[in-house]
Amino acid sequence: MPALDAEIRDLMRFAAERSMLPRFRNLAAGDVEMKGVDDPVTIVDREVEAFLTEALTKLAPGVAVVGEEAVHADKSALDHLSGQCWIIDPLDGTANFAEGKEPFGIIVALADAGQAVAGWIYDPLKDRFCHARRGEGAFVNGERIAARTTGQEPPVTAVSRIFLTPQESAMVDAKLAAHYTLVDIPRCAAEQYPRLALGENDISSFKRTLAWDHAAGVLWLNEAGGKAARLDGSAYRVDQHEAPGLVGASSPAIWDEFVARVMA
Known part of the structure; x- marks a missing residue:
């Protein structure tokens, strides 16, 4: 080391x-x-x-x-x-x-x-x-x-509803519930990012993107071969901490499919 x-x-x-x-x-x-x-x-x-x-x-x-x-x-x-x-x-x-x-x-x-x-x-x-x-x-x-998926179908998705509006929560039910196994978040980015690379979760969607929560995890997941990026595909920046929307996934393919469903 x-x-x-x-x-x-x-x-x-x-x-x-x-x-x-x-x-x-x-x-x-x-x-x-x-x-x-x-x-x-x-x-x-x-x-x-x-x-x-x-x-x-x-x-x-x-x-x-x-x-x-x-x-x-x-x-x-x-x-x-x-x-x-x-x-x-x-x-x-x-x-x-x-x-x-x-x-x-x-x-x-x-x-x-x-x-x-x-x-x-x-x-x-x-x-x-x-x-x-x-x-x-x-x-x-x-x-x-190297990041690995859970291997489960449908993919395991951790989504927090804590900070979602009623409309956003309804979107989760309408667009995602039928296609993913929805699980609770651990309320801890220090645990959530490892879960995305170590075969426990396939996707996690974050509304709040504060730098101290996400800077290290985004880098670590991307370096492992998973994918973490803004919903529009742009890279996460620590100086845009108030910009909403960030998705992490165990593989780029799973990220692409999830974001396509969210944005549809």
Whole structure:
């Protein structure tokens, strides 16, 4: 494993062992707050982001850091997404974690000029470390992997209705239900992207496309030979985080068929 990947893995593992795992199913009163509707934040989010921000700044002085909680505090931090920057989701799957449920993880990406150039996804319960660099393939715990489908017919599709309007939810029923096995999302991008390459899900459709949730996963899935892109086929950019619509699939062919049905 290249030195940078090993160093990022060790930072993520240390943060999880110090702040995350001791508090899993052990959060104290006052350790969870609500930033908005269905949008909790915990003491773990803040501790891990502070630790990783400091560590990554030491690792690459002069490279901006865009963390989910920093953006919540100051939206101007989003301006850094168009340049060279680290992107941090300190606790992906916060709602799960706050409820004492799996899955959850840590996501870090390195981006330049709006494109992710490297990404790292860590599941502390499984000690699973997914990483990728643009043009160099996708890896799990240091072993190169190739995306595989579930092999099921109809394909297994994870679709969240949480952020859908009633009209969008009706579209799912009208256009997709007859052609796909619909399953719940894990509410955790750190788990959803691995599922798309490791034979558990074939498709996942995302309405919200925030950079800290998707930068690393999109790169990793594409490097594995799956496909993640906007509905119009354009590449995902971290500096277009408010643009709606993103589909990930275990193969380009499955992606094409799904999007054709959605757009019909």
